[in-house]
Amino acid sequence: MAENYTTKSNGQKSVQAAQVAVVMVPLSAQGHLNQLLHLSRLITSCNIPVHYVGATTHIRQAKFRVHGFDPVTVKNLHFHEFPTPPFENPPPNPNASNKFPNHLIPSFYATIHLREPVCSLVRQLLGANNRRVIVIYDSMMTWVVEDVPAIPNAECYRFNSVSAFHTFSMIWDTKGKPSQPGTEIFEDIPSVENVASPELWELWSKQVSLEGKISSGELYNSSRVIEGLYLDLAAKEINGLNLWAIGPFNPLLLTEHNKDSNKRHQTLDWLDKQEPDSVIYVSFGTSTSLLTEEIEQLAIGLEKSLQKFIWVIRDADKGDVFAGEERRAQVPKGYEERIKGRGIIVRDWAPQLEILAHPSTGGFMSHCGWNSCMESISMGVPIAAWPMHSDQPRNSQLVTKFLKIGLIVRHWARRDELVTSEIVENAVRTLMASSDGDEMRKRASELSVAIKKTVTDGGGNGVEMDSFIAHITR
Structure with a gap:
């Protein structure tokens, strides 16, 4: 009507x-x-x-x-x-x-x-x-x-x-x-x-x-x-x-109404101090828990990459996210001291959309859940794909093969193999500090503009x- x-x-x-x-x-x-x-x-x-x-x-x-x-x-x-x-x-x-x-x-x-x-x-x-x-x-x-x-x-x-x-x-x-x-x-x-x-x-x-x-x-x-x-x-x-x-x-279009209040997440204040496109955001969503060995290799790979990062380490959601305690995943001894100034570890709920929208964020290591894909694509951020289950393996194909705005960290055919620190390091460096990564970022930005x-x-x-x-x- x-x-x-x-x-x-x-x-x-x-x-x-x-x-x-x-x-x-x-x-x-x-x-x-x-x-x-x-x-x-x-x-x-x-x-x-x-x-x-x-x-x-x-x-x-x-x-x-x-x-x-x-x-x-x-x-x-x-x-x-x-x-x-x-x-x-x-x-x-x-x-x-x-x-x-x-x-x-x-x-x-x-x-x-x-x-x-x-x-x-x-x-x-x-x-x-x-x-x-x-x-x-x-x-x-x-x-x-x-x-x-x-x-x-x-x-x-x-x-x-x-x-x-x-x-x-x-x-x-x-x-x-x-x-x-x-x-x-x-x-x-x-x-x-x-x-x-x-x-x-x-x-x-x-x-x-x-x-x-x-x-x-x-x-x-x-x-x-x-x-x-x-x-x-x-x-x-x-x-x-x-x-x-x-x-x-x-x-x-995200407002900055909480910028000067206590409600603003610490990661956003830290991002304000970084160079444009210099930080990779690492998060695998709410439905995946990493093995201790996976956390260790990911930690070492991020450290060796020499790139700035925000890493959300959380267990998968429970049926009631407000009930009971969560496992506190352990990183290598002394890790948080060694990465101070270059990396942030987040163990609580992180404002993903605001992080992806921030101009200092230049990459996203993701499980490729569709919600995360759409947020990243709409904000013009390329993806390092580490699919875990469900639709994620094929979403990673869409991102990397069809849209060409990302790269694969873990190939689904080798999902039972441990992702080593070398694989993580190479993926992060390629996405954040190479001409190939720059091209992915450019295509992601152009796609974001077209969507908007x-x-x-x-x-x-x-x-x-x-x-x-x-x-x-x-």
């Missing part, structure tokens, strides 16, 4: 009196919680109320860890904390043979108890003068929303928390790897062997078996500037449904977001 649009001063479009509400149903893992919380912010900027649902501890986690904006101050963003039964919460196992965070599976299974509360919320919103309720659900939460399409005036849209490159490559695998335009790069694509645990595959199969006619369309935290070819190929596989690439979800030309001030693809908002308010 074009007549419902008014233009804001920042170029975004606002929907007036559309009488549409959105319910956001994220999976209870950090990268999923974060992406859909950022999407919630974008949708509320169009004057549409968003109701973000989850278990109490995961709502708290999402609010506490979000960076780039304060969700408490966002008008029309409502949080609904629903109780779930207690579940066994084993600690992360850094010695597990598979890097997938199998200890989180119990918390994933507990989400089935959101099924009735979500349906009740949808009915409640429809009874409150909303003519339509839109439910955006994580692809791993299909079983929570399976009853929603039976409710009159309610529609479901599936959010894919991974890249379209990964999505289509999986489809291509199941179809017998047919030769067609766009698949040439798949010739040496990492296999999906051991990317996840049997328990995760079982949970995923439960979601796929329920999909049926639940989804009215699909959403990606991506941009056609990044992977337009694979978004088009993926769109052909969803039986005529609409597909919107409305990313990056994360803000692209397509988005609104707060993030999100303007054209695709307009299309999606027009569709749900039709």
Whole structure:
């Protein structure tokens, strides 16, 4: 309904009196919680109320860890904390043979108890003068929303928390790897062997078996500037449904309102004193715990590289990130003294988006989770890829082979081999202090500029977001 649009001063479009509400149903893992919380912010900027649902501890986690904006101050963003039964919460196992965070599976299974509360919320919103309720659900939460399409005036849209490159490559695998335009790069694509645990595959199969006619369309935290070819190929596989690439979800213009307050993280103050593009940020996300031997080799490699770095050393998240103590990973004796002035070790929660956006950050050693990839790409920072599990091996292929804005630290085919300090040292020096690294940085910067030309001030693809908002308010 074009007549419902008014233009804001920042170029975004606002929907007036559309009488549409959105319910956001994220999976209870950090990268999923974060992406859909950022999407919630974008949708509320169009004057549409968003109701973000989850278990109490995961709502708290999402609010506490979000960076780039304060969700408490966002008008029309409502949080609904629903109780779930207690579940066994084993600690992360850094010695597990598979890097997938199998200890989180119990918390994933507990989400089935959101099924009735979500349906009740949808009915409640429809009874409150909303003519339509839109439910955006994580692809791993299909079983929570399976009853929603039976409710009159309610529609479901599936959010894919991974890249379209990964999505289509999986489809291509199941179809017998047919030769067609766009698949040439798949010739040496990492296999999906051991990317996840049997328990995760079982949970995923439960979601796929329920999909049926639940989804009215699909959403990606991506941009056609990044992977337009694979978004088009993926769109052909969803039986005529609409597909919107409305990313990056994360803000692209970050304010400095906390610069002179105690709230500003110490790493940002340190970065202020460094040269442009001189620091590599090292973090492997929230779902991976490194072996003691891996930590030792990484520490030595970073030290020998003679490059400046910020290194986040944390164990993988537990099902409840606020419960119990975390393992304090040990670095070599005397290490922190030796790197003083050149490196910082962070053991608490780090403001990744702000670090990547800082002009002194010139590289990112990453596990290549899609949330991290999108933040790095949108901020123009090249990636040293060290994939651990799930979609990460294929995301690393997208970054290094297709976009050419990074290099591989650990090849997936050699995932069982220890990454030595020499490998780390060479990768860091190549990315941060070589002509090849300079070229990757240049391409990453150009890609960032191209992305920003397509988005609104707060993030999100303007054209695709307009299309999606027009569709749900039709």
